[in-house]
Amino acid sequence: MSQKTVAIVGAGLAGLSAACFAALNGFKVQVFEHHTVPGGVAAAWKRKGFVFDGGVHFLMGAQSDSSLYPLYRTLGIIDGTKLLPLTHYGTYRDEETGRTIELTRDLDRFLDDVKRHSPEDAPLAAELVAGGKRFAKVDLMRGMVLGDGGGPVAKLRMLWDMRGVFRYMGGKYRTSLGEYGAHCKDPWIGHVVANIFFPPVPLWFGMMLLGQIAGGQLAHFGDGSAEFARSIERRAKHLGAAFAYRSKVERILVENGRAVGVRLYDGREVRADYVVSTADGRETIFDLLQGKYLDAQTAERYETWPLIRPIVVCSYGVNAPYRDAPWLTILRLRKPIQTGEWKAGEMTVRAFPYAPHFAPEGKASIVAAVESEWSHWRKLREDPPAYEAEKARLSGEVLARLGSVFPGVAGKVELRDVATPYTWWRYTFNREGAYEGWFPTTDAIESKIEQTLPGLSNFFMAGQWVRPGGGIPPVLLSGRDAVIKLCRTERQMFRTEPSA
Numbered sequence: 001m002s003q004k005t006v007a008i009v010g011a012g013l014a015g016l017s018a019a020c021f022a023a024l025n026g027f028k029v030q031v032f033e034h035h036t037v038p039g040g041v042a043a044a045w046k047r048k049g050f051v052f053d054g055g056v057h058f059l060m061g062a063q064s065d066s067s068l069y070p071l072y073r074t075l076g077i078i079d080g081t082k083l084l085p086l087t088h089y090g091t092y093r094d095e096e097t098g099r100t101i102e103l104t105r106d107l108d109r110f111l112d113d114v115k116r117h118s119p120e121d122a123p124l125a126a127e128l129v130a131g132g133k134r135f136a137k138v139d140l141m142r143g144m145v146l147g148d149g150g151g152p153v154a155k156l157r158m159l160w161d162m163r164g165v166f167r168y169m170g171g172k173y174r175t176s177l178g179e180y181g182a183h184c185k186d187p188w189i190g191h192v193v194a195n196i197f198f199p200p201v202p203l204w205f206g207m208m209l210l211g212q213i214a215g216g217q218l219a220h221f222g223d224g225s226a227e228f229a230r231s232i233e234r235r236a237k238h239l240g241a242a243f244a245y246r247s248k249v250e251r252i253l254v255e256n257g258r259a260v261g262v263r264l265y266d267g268r269e270v271r272a273d274y275v276v277s278t279a280d281g282r283e284t285i286f287d288l289l290q291g292k293y294l295d296a297q298t299a300e301r302y303e304t305w306p307l308i309r310p311i312v313v314c315s316y317g318v319n320a321p322y323r324d325a326p327w328l329t330i331l332r333l334r335k336p337i338q339t340g341e342w343k344a345g346e347m348t349v350r351a352f353p354y355a356p357h358f359a360p361e362g363k364a365s366i367v368a369a370v371e372s373e374w375s376h377w378r379k380l381r382e383d384p385p386a387y388e389a390e391k392a393r394l395s396g397e398v399l400a401r402l403g404s405v406f407p408g409v410a411g412k413v414e415l416r417d418v419a420t421p422y423t424w425w426r427y428t429f430n431r432e433g434a435y436e437g438w439f440p441t442t443d444a445i446e447s448k449i450e451q452t453l454p455g456l457s458n459f460f461m462a463g464q465w466v467r468p469g470g471g472i473p474p475v476l477l478s479g480r481d482a483v484i485k486l487c488r489t490e491r492q493m494f495r496t497e498p499s500a
Contacts, residue, residue, distance in 0.1 A: 003028045004490065007262050007272035009249045009288070012040025012428070013472060014278035014463035016232040017479025020075050022276070023239035025487055025495050030270060031241060032262060034248035039229030040428050041435045047417055050365045051358040052315035053350070054419060055225030057328070058086050060141070060212050060473055062219035067142040068473055074496050075476065076235025082222030084354050089213045090328035092192045095404050101192055107132050107214050118186035128180075128193065131168050131203075132210025138165050140208050144477060165204075173204040174442050180206075191332045195346065198308075198470065202442040205469070220327070220354050239498070252277065252288045252459070259459035274458045274489075276482045281465025282431050285453070293453035305444065308470075310421030310433035311369045312339065312377075314398040317415030322364045322406050325351045329405050337397055339390070340376025347398065349405055363414070366406065368398050374432035377422045391418040437464035444468040451482055460485055 006022045008015050011033035022029045037043075044053040061068030062083050072078050089103040101113040107129045114125040140162065167173075178199030184190035196206045212218055221228045233243065252275055253261040261271040277284040282302055285294060329349040336343035350367045352358040358365045380387040395416050402409050421433030430437070438444045449466045453459060460482040467474035487494040 004274070005030070005272040006274045006276060006486070007032065007270055008276045008278065009252070009262065009284070010040065010278035010463070011035070011038040011233070011243060011245070012278055012463065013042055013229065013232070013475045014479040015040075015276075016229065016236055017075060017476040018276050018278065018462055018482050019236040019241040019243075019479075020232065020239060021480045021483035021496075022486065023236060023241045024074070024498060025483060025492070026499075027274075027486075029236070029241035030272070031236070031243045032247045032249050032264065032270075033243065033245050034429065035427055036245050037226065037229075038233040038243070039226055041424070041430070042225040042229040043427065044224045044226035045417070047315075047317065048415055049360045050315075050317035050363070050415055051224060051352075051355075052313075052365055052367055052417055053221075053224045053226070053352065053355075053358065054313040054315070054367055054369070056221070056228070056472055057350070059083065059219045059221070059228075060209075060471060061139075061217050063215075063217050065139075066217055067139050067145045070496070071145065071473075071476060071480070075232050076238070077228065077231055080231030080234055081228050083219040084222045085216060086213075086218040086220050087216070088326065089218070090330055091326040092195070092330050092332070093404065094188045094191075094332045095401065096332075096334040097188070098404070099188065103196070103213065105214055105216060107210060114189055114192075118184070118189045120185040121189045124180070124183060125189070125193070128196075128203075128207065128210065131165075131173070131207030132214055134165050134168065135208045135211025136215040138162055138211070140165065140211070141473060144473060165207075168204045168207055173207070174202050174446075176200050176442060177203060177206045188332055191346065192330075195330050198440050200439055200441045201445060201469070205445065222355060224355060224358070249279070249288060251290075252284075254289070254292075254456065257455055258457045274460070274486055276460045276462055276479075276486070278461070278463040278479065280428075280430050281437070281461065281463075283429060284461060284465075289453070289456070293456040293459075295454045298453070301449075306439040306441075307432055307434035308436045308439050309342075309371045310374050310377075310424060310435065312372045312394060312421065313367060313369045313419040314395045315368075315417040315419075316366045316399065316402075316409070316413050317359065318364045318366055318406070318409060319362075319412045319414050320364060320406075320409070321362055322351055322366070322409075323353050323356075325353065325364075325406060327351055327353055331401070331405060333401060337370050337394070337401070339370075339372040339394060342371065342373040342376070344370040344372070346370075347401060349402065351406075366402065366409070368402060370394075370398065372421055374421050374425075377420045377433075381422050387420075387422075391420065394418065436470040438468040440469050451478070451485060458489065 181190035181193035259275040
């Protein structure tokens with residue numbers, strides 16, 4: 001019997017995962033990526049000796065007792081890249097008052113900081129911390145890992161393990177972190193609570209993240225997010241997958257309601273028994289498949305669901321080490337930073353003390369991100385001088401605000417770099433620069449989005465457009481789950497290890 005073939009559209013994290021699992025299960029795999037490197041939004045770039053990492057921040061479930069650990073080992077992450085324990089999640093700073101709160105594995109310290117700044121908000125923070133401690137005792141990722149797989153015994157065990165947090169999965173705990181934080185008497189404390197993760201995620205999700213922090217389950221990428229992606233690519237290649245870069249797919253080929261391959265923009269057609277698309281969801285459905293395989297629910301989702309707001313990433317090569325600076329600062333701005341009609345009230349600032357090779361000796365790389373709007377940058381891109389002028393203006397304004405985190409930084413900058421929402425789109429083709437797809441509301445996170453389309457066989461989708469909520473595990477698991485479904489179609493057993 002000839003070896004069945006799989007064409008995978010996109011070498012982001014979902015595509016890399018799908019490539020590994022498809023090759024593990026005996027399929028001949030070809031991955032097509034329009035960019036020159038793997039990883040998608042897991043990206044870093046080099047400029048004159050500095051490395052600017054604007055990609056993923058950390059990995060959940062990174063300890064050996066996590067149900068996600070076998071997934072990471074299968075994908076070559078554990079042995080292929082450096083994972084460093086993340087004990088300090090971040091520093092929350094108020095630019096106007098200079099107040100700070102530290103979020104570390106010691107959740108009681110966080111609670112004490114809130115009490116010190118705003119005693120009236122202590123009960124709300126105490127409830128948040130209590131939930132985090134509960135989640136620290138539960139491997140909530142087990143349900144995500146099981147997905148549609150696992151027998152009844154495994155699912156019963158999962159439900160039993162989760163008994164301590166069931167109360168947090170409904171009712172008021174489905175309200176967003178932003179709404180929960182709005183009940184705080186002190187607006188800055190409310191800002192801290194809302195930004196434990198994305199403000200629109202449900203309260204239970206924020207508690208789950210606190211549990212991951214307290215349980216020591218988070219890890220930095222010691223070599224950066226781009227090298228993290230390359231570790232999975234190396235694993236896929238070792239298993240036999242082939243990669244074609246600078247190879248943008250123009251159309252998914254369909255015959256008699258069955259996906260049979262892809263056509264590239266250079267006119268080449270590559271036949272395959274199965275196609276897995278990890279590209280932007282709208283591009284996949286409405287462009288690559290010409291909108292022919294669509295039900296009312298999917299059409300409504302792409303018509304009405306909001307996208308995550310895009311960001312501008314301003315990076316700086318600095319002639320100072322700043323080794324004692326926190327790796328992550330969430331800065332509440334005294335005055336919003338405006339681009340177009342959007343006013344950003346906070347800024348996320350990253351340094352890389354855990355990765356000194358990101359800058360020459362005695363120097364530092366600093367990366368700051370602010371939310372922005374797509375239409376502003378898309379329009380400016382039509383006027384290159386105006387586009388560059390706006391990048392320069394914003395880079396200067398962001399730098400002026402960094403002094404509260406890095407004293408004296410404005411006079412020590414050697415190099416500047418700006419990545420706009422248009423930059424994100426150009427490198428990933430995510431619609432309107434939406435780096436994590438859908439806006440991560442409670443309804444979106446709790447939705448089950450099918451990885452197949454009506455009327456089309458031998459085709460599967462994977463990635464953040466079918467696994468909303470952000471984060472690495474759902475995306476990696478979506479690639480695995482596409483291959484599970486593919487194996488079911490072939491009526492063969494799904495494997496997570498190479499055959500003997």
